[in-house]
Amino acid sequence: xxxxxxxxxxxxxxxxxxxxxxxxxxxxxxxxxxxxxxxxxxxxxxxxxxxxxxxxxxxxxxxxx
Numbered sequence: 332x333x334x335x336x337x338x339x340x341x342x343x344x345x346x347x348x349x350x351x352x353x354x355x356x357x358x359x360x361x362x363x364x365x366x367x368x369x370x371x372x373x374x375x376x377x378x379x380x381x382x383x384x385x386x387x388x389x390x391x392x393x394x395x396x
Contacts, residue, residue: 353394356380
C-alpha cells in the first residue's frame with residue numbers, strides 16, 4: 332500500500348523548524364546585502380544557505396518557492 336503525501340498536509344515539527352530557519356537565513360542574507368540584495372543571483376543566495384544548513388539547492392528552492 333502506498334501513501335501519497337499532498338502538499339498542505341501537516342508538517343512534522345522538525346520540517347517546520349528547518350523551513351523557518353531557511354526563510355530566516357534568506358531574509359538575513361538579503362538584508363545584509365542591502366541594495367544589492369535584489370541584484371545578486373539566486374545561486375549565490377542558495378549557496379550561502381547551503382553552507383549554513385547543508386541542504387541541496389533543490390530542497391532550498393522547494394522551501395523558498
